[in-house]
Amino acid sequence: MSPLQRRLLIGFGLVLAVASIFTWRFLAAMGYFTAIKQEVAAQCAVVPSPPGPEDIQVDRDAHQAFVAASDRRALMAGNKAARGGVYVIDLSAPVAEWQLHPVTAAEPADFHPHGLSLYKGADGSRRLFVVNHRSDGVESVDIFDVAGDGMLTLVRSVTDPLLVSPNDVVAVGPESFYATNDHGTANKTEGMLEDFMLSRSADFVYYDGSKMSIAGDRLLFPNGINVSKDGKTIYVAESLGLSLHLYDRNIATGELTPRDYTPMGTGLDNIDVAEDGSLLIAAHPKMTAFLAHARDASDLSPSQVIRVELAKEGEGGRAGTIYLNLGQQISGATVAAGYGDLMLIGNAFDPNILVCQQSRKIRAY
Known part of the structure; x- marks a missing residue:
């Protein structure tokens, strides 16, 4: 040689x-090498829905659940005319009678919703903030007034060059919000390269009602985002980073200071804040299966719900699994929204929502 x-x-x-x-x-x-040894069962019922009820926001005072749904498989197949929608469930009715009622506003006509968040003013007014992936490539957060019956009226659409790949949003004022960019680029090929390299090039932004700025960066596929009941803590879930991040929030300025993060060992998605301040986080223990399920509904994707009880002064927090299914009940769960002793579990692709008893028993995963 x-x-x-x-x-x-x-x-x-x-x-x-x-x-x-x-x-x-x-x-x-x-999660390719993750082995699921045992499911964590729950007593559940199925509520039919339009395809892809990806995010759910519960208004516990009004006994309503807002659902953002979009037929992602149709969009992936090139059907850009497949308009998504927002729906409301009357939670005061018996579970057997729960149905999704359309409340989508006529505008914007180009509407493909993703994450959503409800803001409630001191005067009782309500606004719904919705991430919208427009078919022309423009990304926006659309802000709607909410009537008593849940019907929506568009107030404004917020766009900005910093809003490159929005996934989820949390409202903190009548026109202010934080939103995650799950990638550092809008280019799909470059985004796939970021994923493969596990590049911490994604961020999340803050909009104060007039201008947008970077609120946090160096994240690996930030997904769900939410705020504590007192408004002083922002929670951000990383899908590929497999971690939950906590930030101290200056309520007056919106500025954030990183406080802590907790590795979870699973692909975190949307975050729900319960009445007692604990968190429900939907997760994908095998994201390779989730990608396969996106292409073919017959390929099942395991679904997991994690409960996080945050540390109190002088005490430690704890986290663990309260629901885990291999995908037969629901594939690719993206959100678990608590309502009393129940939780509503949504997904990214299929035409159903799972309503399950919410266990208080936390199990190691």
């Missing part, structure tokens, strides 16, 4: 080794 051939062989071996390391890191973060 000549010296040139030897150098080429060594170079090829090094490239192969580096590629193998990155592939292993990516597959590990995606």
